[in-house]
Amino acid sequence: MRTAYRVETVRAAEAELMAKLPDGALMRRAAAGLAAACAGMLGGAYGARVVLLVGSGDNGGDALYAGARLARRGAGVSAVLLGSRAHEAGLAALRGAGGRVADDPVGAVERADLVVDGITGIGGRGGLRPDAAEVVRAARGSGAVLVAVDLPSGVDADTGEVAGEAVRADATVTFGAYKPGLLIDPAREHAGALRLVDIGLALPPVPDVEALQHEDVARLLPVPVGESDKYRRGVVGVVAGSARYPGAAVLAVSGALRGGAGAVRYVGPAGDAVLARHPETLVHAGPPAKAGRVQAWVIGPGLGDTPGADDVLESDVPVLVDADGLRNLDPSAVRSRPAPTVLTPHAGEAAALLGTAREDVESRRLEAVRELAGRYGATVLLKGSTTLVASADGPVRVNPTGTPWLATAGSGDVLSGLAGSLLAAGLAPRDAASAGAYLHGLAARRASRGAPVAAYDVAEALPAAWRDVRG
Numbered sequence: 001m002r003t004a005y006r007v008e009t010v011r012a013a014e015a016e017l018m019a020k021l022p023d024g025a026l027m028r029r030a031a032a033g034l035a036a037a038c039a040g041m042l043g044g045a046y047g048a049r050v051v052l053l054v055g056s057g058d059n060g061g062d063a064l065y066a067g068a069r070l071a072r073r074g075a076g077v078s079a080v081l082l083g084s085r086a087h088e089a090g091l092a093a094l095r096g097a098g099g100r101v102a103d104d105p106v107g108a109v110e111r112a113d114l115v116v117d118g119i120t121g122i123g124g125r126g127g128l129r130p131d132a133a134e135v136v137r138a139a140r141g142s143g144a145v146l147v148a149v150d151l152p153s154g155v156d157a158d159t160g161e162v163a164g165e166a167v168r169a170d171a172t173v174t175f176g177a178y179k180p181g182l183l184i185d186p187a188r189e190h191a192g193a194l195r196l197v198d199i200g201l202a203l204p205p206v207p208d209v210e211a212l213q214h215e216d217v218a219r220l221l222p223v224p225v226g227e228s229d230k231y232r233r234g235v236v237g238v239v240a241g242s243a244r245y246p247g248a249a250v251l252a253v254s255g256a257l258r259g260g261a262g263a264v265r266y267v268g269p270a271g272d273a274v275l276a277r278h279p280e281t282l283v284h285a286g287p288p289a290k291a292g293r294v295q296a297w298v299i300g301p302g303l304g305d306t307p308g309a310d311d312v313l314e315s316d317v318p319v320l321v322d323a324d325g326l327r328n329l330d331p332s333a334v335r336s337r338p339a340p341t342v343l344t345p346h347a348g349e350a351a352a353l354l355g356t357a358r359e360d361v362e363s364r365r366l367e368a369v370r371e372l373a374g375r376y377g378a379t380v381l382l383k384g385s386t387t388l389v390a391s392a393d394g395p396v397r398v399n400p401t402g403t404p405w406l407a408t409a410g411s412g413d414v415l416s417g418l419a420g421s422l423l424a425a426g427l428a429p430r431d432a433a434s435a436g437a438y439l440h441g442l443a444a445r446r447a448s449r450g451a452p453v454a455a456y457d458v459a460e461a462l463p464a465a466w467r468d469v470r471g
């Protein structure tokens with residue numbers, strides 16, 4: 001599991017550790033890790049041209065001490081001072097090692113092999129200031145490798161919001177713990193490759209944000225045992241599709257068939273289309289209450305204007321509500337359910353549920369997903385460039401898999417079927433949602449390999465993604 005902690009928590013752990021260590025020891029640890037990472041990216045420090053962008057705080061101090069180490073190993077290091085002040089001892093260390101302050105900042109970054117962004121770290125507020133923004137633009141245009149110290153300057157460490165201009169790094173070397181912003185878009189896109197330097201912080205067992213890795217998903221996935229029959233493995237009911245959108249039913253069922261449940265029951269008007277592609281489906285014209293027992297329902301993909309989710313919400317099994325099922329969804333109807341509910345909106349649907357604008361949800365995804373989970377007393381999977389899963393309490397899960405090619409019609413239908421199937425197989429709601437998103441993103445990567453991908457290709461790649469995870 002990759003975990004991330006908010007600034008407040010990191011600062012408390014830092015204070016506790018600093019009290020036990022000699023002055024400056026933590027910054028030296030951080031700088032040593034940063035210098036080693038930079039030397040690695042340069043293929044050796046000797047003869048390299050390194051420029052440090054130095055802000056007012058300790059983030060600049062880290063850059064200066066790392067610069068001193070690189071200068072001692074033979075790099076030509078100069079510092080561009082962008083803050084109201086600069087870390088004095090760090091600057092003295094750089095000068096002592098033969099580094100200097102650049103007198104032509106833009107010229108220096110244009111000639112650099114590597115630029116270190118030490119403008120702001122966890123103490124930064126808002127986007128880059130104009131003087132810093134100018135030098136950062138020159139650095140981006142120069143072809144130099146751009147390495148961010150702790151965080152790309154200009155992004156919000158706790159939320160992943162980017163309020164103005166921010167550094168776009170090739171890599172970010174972060175200290176002690178990942179910060180939520182490093183895992184969540186839009187900030188995540190600014191961070192490049194992530195590297196964590198252990199500086200010995202003792203952090204609480206429960207993080208603020210977490211991201212599943214292969215081994216976590218492997219532990220969650222259901223495995224049939226000797227005495228399993230199709231009913232014991234779980235039956236998932238899919239209420240989807242309409243005369244206008246029969247394809248959504250086919251795609252949701254295709255996801256559900258590859259999600260671990262023993263059988264898929266389809267309820268709705270698109271039975272012929274479903275059977276043509278998936279003859280193994282149990283098809284029923286409806287209503288859901290008469291279709292037979294299931295262990296979880298999926299409702300919503302391609303329903304169009306057909307009546308909403310009420311009938312299914314009254315059932316006593318877990319329900320996943322997606323797409324058209326989310327329209328006008330009543331929070332009290334969801335909150336009073338006797339079994340868990342999972343909602344899987346994209347940003348536009350989340351905005352409608354929250355009564356706000358889509359851009360608002362996109363710029364503050366973490367807050368939006370938490371707010372929805374609280375309001376509906378449900379597990380909420382917010383789809384997007386980084387898919388987030390929140391329950392009423394506990395860490396928010398960030399999905400680390402996926403590809404921008406996944407933003408394609410029908411891919412959400414596959415995901416809702418898949419996650420619903422995992423629910424029916426007995427996974428807890430947040431596990432079903434996050435393991436579903438993980439497999440779905442992995443399948444999309446496999447199916448796409450850098451080219452456009454159709455939703456059905458994603459469904460067909462699910463068994464391979466499943467095998468990848470199982471190793």
Ligand SMILES: NC(=O)C1=CN([C@@H]2O[C@H](COP(=O)(O)OP(=O)(O)OC[C@H]3O[C@@H](n4cnc5c(N)ncnc54)[C@H](OP(=O)(O)O)[C@@H]3O)[C@@H](O)[C@H]2O)[C@@H](O)CC1
Nearest residue numbers: 014027056057058059084120121122123124125126127150
């Ligand atoms: N925690 C740990 O365990 C460890 C932490 N360490 C390091 O310390 C870093 C945190 O240091 P920090 O607290 O000094 O804050 P930091 O981010 O350097 O700068 C804040 C200053 O920047 C300014 N400023 C603000 N906004 C701005 C903007 N938009 N654009 C430009 N400038 C802006 C503002 O000053 P002003 O210029 O307004 O006077 C403010 O005072 C942390 O990220 C890590 O690198 C490691 O050394 C060891 C272990």
Ligand SMILES: [K+]
Nearest residue numbers: 117120149151
């Ligand atoms: K930085």
